[in-house]
Amino acid sequence: MSDTPIPVHIDDRVVMATPGITVLAAAHAAGIAIPTICYHDHLTANAVCRICVVEWMGSRTLVPACVAKVQPNARIYTNSERVRTARRVILEMLASAVDLSEAPELQVLLTEYGADPHRFGPDVVRREHGAVKVDNPFYVRDYDKCILCWRCVQVCAEDVQFTFALGFNGRGFDTSIATFFDRPMPETTCVFCGNCVGVCPTGALKGKREYMAAQTGSPPTR
Amino acid sequence: MSYQPVLTARLGKIDPASLSDYEAAGGFQALARAMELGPKAVVELLREAYLLGRGGAAFPAGIKWKAVSEAPAPKYVIANADESEPGTFKDRILMEGDPFALVEAVIIAAFAVGAEQGYIYIRGEYPLAIARVQHAVNACYNAGYLGHDILGTGFHFDLEVRKGAGAYICGEETALFESIEGKRGFPRLKPPFPTEYGLFGRPTVINNVETLLCVLPLVLRGLEWFRNIGPEKSPGPKLYCLSGRVQRPGLVEAPMGTTLRTLIYDYGGGVTGSGELGGVLLGGAAGVFVGPEHLDVPLDFAGLRSIDAVLGSGVVMVFDTSVDMKAVLRRIARFFRHESCGKCYPCQLGTQRQYEIVERLATDRLRPGDLLALREIGQTMRDASICGLGQTASGAVLSALDRLGYDEVSNRFARFNENEGVLSPASGLSSPLELYSHVGHPHPSSH
Numbered sequence: 282m283s284d285t286p287i288p289v290h291i292d293d294r295v296v297m298a299t300p301g302i303t304v305l306a307a308a309h310a311a312g313i314a315i316p317t318i319c320y321h322d323h324l325t326a327n328a329v330c331r332i333c334v335v336e337w338m339g340s341r342t343l344v345p346a347c348v349a350k351v352q353p354n355a356r357i358y359t360n361s362e363r364v365r366t367a368r369r370v371i372l373e374m375l376a377s378a379v380d381l382s383e384a385p386e387l388q389v390l391l392t393e394y395g396a397d398p399h400r401f402g403p404d405v406v407r408r409e410h411g412a413v414k415v416d417n418p419f420y421v422r423d424y425d426k427c428i429l430c431w432r433c434v435q436v437c438a439e440d441v442q443f444t445f446a447l448g449f450n451g452r453g454f455d456t457s458i459a460t461f462f463d464r465p466m467p468e469t470t471c472v473f474c475g476n477c478v479g480v481c482p483t484g485a486l487k488g489k490r491e492y493m494a495a496q497t498g499s500p501p502t503r
Numbered sequence: 504m505s506y507q508p509v510l511t512a513r514l515g516k517i518d519p520a521s522l523s524d525y526e527a528a529g530g531f532q533a534l535a536r537a538m539e540l541g542p543k544a545v546v547e548l549l550r551e552a553y554l555l556g557r558g559g560a561a562f563p564a565g566i567k568w569k570a571v572s573e574a575p576a577p578k579y580v581i582a583n584a585d586e587s588e589p590g591t592f593k594d595r596i597l598m599e600g601d602p603f604a605l606v607e608a609v610i611i612a613a614f615a616v617g618a619e620q621g622y623i624y625i626r627g628e629y630p631l632a633i634a635r636v637q638h639a640v641n642a643c644y645n646a647g648y649l650g651h652d653i654l655g656t657g658f659h660f661d662l663e664v665r666k667g668a669g670a671y672i673c674g675e676e677t678a679l680f681e682s683i684e685g686k687r688g689f690p691r692l693k694p695p696f697p698t699e700y701g702l703f704g705r706p707t708v709i710n711n712v713e714t715l716l717c718v719l720p721l722v723l724r725g726l727e728w729f730r731n732i733g734p735e736k737s738p739g740p741k742l743y744c745l746s747g748r749v750q751r752p753g754l755v756e757a758p759m760g761t762t763l764r765t766l767i768y769d770y771g772g773g774v775t776g777s778g779e780l781g782g783v784l785l786g787g788a789a790g791v792f793v794g795p796e797h798l799d800v801p802l803d804f805a806g807l808r809s810i811d812a813v814l815g816s817g818v819v820m821v822f823d824t825s826v827d828m829k830a831v832l833r834r835i836a837r838f839f840r841h842e843s844c845g846k847c848y849p850c851q852l853g854t855q856r857q858y859e860i861v862e863r864l865a866t867d868r869l870r871p872g873d874l875l876a877l878r879e880i881g882q883t884m885r886d887a888s889i890c891g892l893g894q895t896a897s898g899a900v901l902s903a904l905d906r907l908g909y910d911e912v913s914n915r916f917a918r919f920n921e922n923e924g925v926l927s928p929a930s931g932l933s934s935p936l937e938l939y940s941h942v943g944h945p946h947p948s949s950h
Contacts, residue, residue: 328692330848331887342894343886348692363886367849370883374852400876401856429851449687449845452670454855456845 287353292360304346305333308359315359316368316390319430320347321480324440327431332368332390335359343367365394372396378408378454380426383484387428410457413492416465419473421492424457426485433458433477433486446471506732508756509720510713510740514600519635522642525603531648533719537611538656545615545722546572552721552729555737558583558674558711559786559815560891561804564718567708570698572616574706580612581683581702581709584625584632585667585674588787589838590818593742594712596754598625598632602639606662608715610648611722613660616708620661624679627667637664671842675890676701676709678844689846690890711816713742733759737804747784747821748776760801766819767798776823781918782907783822786815788835789895791902794918812902828907828916829865832900836861839896850893853884861900869914877901 286297291308298307303326308315318330326347334343338356343364358364372391376398381387391398410424437447446469450459460469478486517524525531537545550565571578582605586594598605605623613621623640625633640662643649651659665683667673673682677691680702701707717739721729730738741759743766746752750772757766763783767774774780780795785802791812793800800806807814822831840858845851860877863869881897888894903909908917 328889329846331889332848334887342888345692366879367883367887370879371848371852371887374856374880375848377856378852400872401859402870406855406859429845429848451845453840453843453845453851456851 287351289351290354290356292358298351300351302351304335304337304344304349304351304357307351308335308346308357313359315346316393317347318387318390318428318482319432321432324432324435324480327435329429329431330371332371334364334367336361336364369394369396373398373400375428377401377405379428379483381428381483383426384428384482386482406454408454408457414466415489415492417467417471417473417489419475419489420478420486421489422466423485423487423492426483427458428483428485429456429458430482432480432482436476436480437471441476442472442474444470444472444474447477506740506756506758508740509724510597510716510742511600511754511756513604514596517601519600519602520638522603522639522646525601529723530603531607533722534607534611534614534648535654537614537722538654538658540722542572542615542617545611548721548726549615549718551726552738553736554714554717554721554729554739555804556711557713557717557741557817559588559789559813561737561814564710564714567698567710568612568616571618571706571708574698576617577620578616578618578706579702579708580609580616580618580621581679581707582609582621582623582712582715583674583676583679583709584623584629584636584712585679586626586629586712586816587667587671587674588789588816588818589835590746590784590787590820591744591816592746593744593754593817595626595629595632597712597716597742598629598636602632602635603643604716604719605636605712606639606643606648608718609662610643610653610660611718612708612710612715613662614653614658618708619659620663622663622665622683622702624665624667624673624683626674627669633664633666640664670844671838672844672890672892675892678890679709680707689844690892692889713817734801734803734805741802741817743770743802743817743819745771745819745821748774748823748826749821750775760803760806762799762801763793763819764798766802767821771821774821774823777825777920779824781822781824781826781828781916782903784820784899785818786813787818787820788838788899789891790815790818791898792906793902794906794908813898822919824918825920828903828919829914832903833858833861833865835899839892843892843896847887847889847893849884849887850889850896853880853888853893854896856880857884857897857900864914867914874904874911877904 287300289296289298296307296311305315315333318332320326328345328348333346335346336358337344372394373396414422434447438445450457513528517528546568549568554564555561584594609621649662670688672678673688675690678688682688697707697709732739737759739759743755745755755770782792782794784792793812800810804814836858839854843850843854857880860873881901884893884897
């Protein structure tokens with residue numbers, strides 16, 4: 282593949298992009314912001330959150346900018362009515378299901394897109410998992426705050442650590458990140474590297490000292 | 504009605520466990536013919552026949568075969584027999600009644616594209632189909648149709664039967680690959696497509712059972728015969744899964760492009776219940792509803808696209824006007840809530856929220872803003888989901904609201920009386936045994 286830049290039409294601007302880069306990268310290089318949730322610069326993009334979808338003329342569906350590669354003369358709209366509706370509804374549904382109180386970036390997005398998480402009513406089913414899991418000396422897991430972005434699963438697997446301690450339980454709305462057969466962390470292959478805590482965007486995973494400090498007002502004694 | 508069934512011709516007439524029965528009824532003549540023609544000619548034949556995939560997506564099978572035939576080995580062929588679309592039962596009947604035909608068709612596919620390993624992935628809830636296809640595979644190994652040096656041609660091909668474990672999503676081709684690889688059945692991002700990056704990351708041909716079975720008569724009878732059946736743009740025989748409120752539900756083999764009227768009144772013997780047609784669900788839960796005004800639209804891919812409907816896997820589920828349509832929609836919404844795999848946000852969250860609103864609709868507890876939310880959720884799932892499951896999860900619900908006389912103010916489907924419950928087995932969804940009894944045989948019109 283040649284490295285000669287190709288012209289891509291993004292929001293009616295001609296952007297010259299290196300072949301093989303993503304729409305997200307091309308847009309950002311041109312100063313056009315596309316929101317992301319699950320995307321992380323150092324991890325494999327899985328395009329699960331779909332908040333980065335853009336309208337690619339000629340495509341039946343919207344296209345996730347984090348994985349779609351630029352093509353010559355593609356006409357792409359990153360902020361059309363159709364795109365904004367999809368983003369707003371995804372945010373509304375997410376915020377109505379999950380505790381986003383420790384996810385400031387998502388709070389900003391909710392405001393920016395005018396999302397109303399309360400539109401589904403007061404009796405809406407939330408994704409609740411019961412008590413915070415405190416089963417090891419290093420970190421806690423508060424899955425009521427988990428948005429299923431997959432980052433922790435990926436750093437635990439092929440993207441970083443190759444320990445494969447984290448996977449999935451359940452299906453659909455009831456999907457959750459879990460250890461094998463929900464075993465406590467010390468009984469898994471976890472090596473307590475902390476990478477999962479580092480990439481968690483919502484406070485679902487956090488250091489135990491930080492958690493205890495918030496609970497008791499002071500850090501735990503060693 | 505001069506059409507002579509070919510896909511269902513052997514059903515009920517041969518012992519599905521007998522290879523010699525199958526051979527005596529013309530079995531393995533297509534393989535012999537394919538081997539005379541050679542791989543290139545078979546792929547060309549498929550391309551020129553314009554055989555469109557019968558599993559639901561209607562992708563030209565010849566394009567898949569050609570791409571994989573030109574790709575480097577190792578490569579795979581897979582029969583997608585994870586038939587899970589509600590209302591679909593064609594592949595089950597074919598596998599239970601004529602399992603050798605599927606094995607022969609997979610061997611031809613492997614021969615044409617140069618694959619040395621194949622899989623038949625069968626829905627776990629089909630124990631009889633699994634047993635019969637497995638038996639057929641074993642018998643073919645013993646007879647030299649599978650394994651080393653098939654029929655003395657030097658062609659080598661191994662074929663394995665794999666069972667699904669109950670997830671609807673595993674019928675999606677890339678989730679099916681993950682399942683065979685021993686992983687959780689999450690759909691992959693496309694591109695790359697299976698012809699380039701399929702099972703174990705290798706070029707893969709994956710076709711629905713019915714699509715593969717179409718290859719047998721195509722090879723034996725030739726291009727002209729095939730293209731003279733049905734419409735020019737999507738020719739060939741088609742299996743329609745006729746169910747619901749009709750006198751004679753069952754499997755119908757007819758030319759592609761047969762009209763709803765012919766299916767319901769000539770093959771099905773007319774509408775039962777109130778006797779008045781209320782609506783038809785085409786393509787299953789992932790399909791769309793059409794009303795009685797569409798009785799004369801040809802049921803082929805292009806014809807249905809023109810009225811914003813789909814043929815899907817060939818489901819024709821008939822509802823009379825005494826059906827509680829709101830309860831039907833609740834059942835469909837519950838199905839998608841249950842079967843969403845949970846990978847992408849629009850479907851993972853949207854199938855739950857859709858179910859909650861449809862539940863309120865069905866129990867007359869709708870709140871202001873609910874219907875707008877339902878539409879926006881539907882649009883978001885259709886536009887932004889990763890795979891076909893999420894993209895189609897709102898189609899039935901929204902098409903029912905748009906086409907079946909739904910009135911927002913009264914929250915009623917004007918055409919439906921709501922004086923009965925949802926379809927029960929006794930009211931038309933037949934047992935498989937009953938389905939066998941009139942496979943492929945049109946009945947005199949009763950209208």
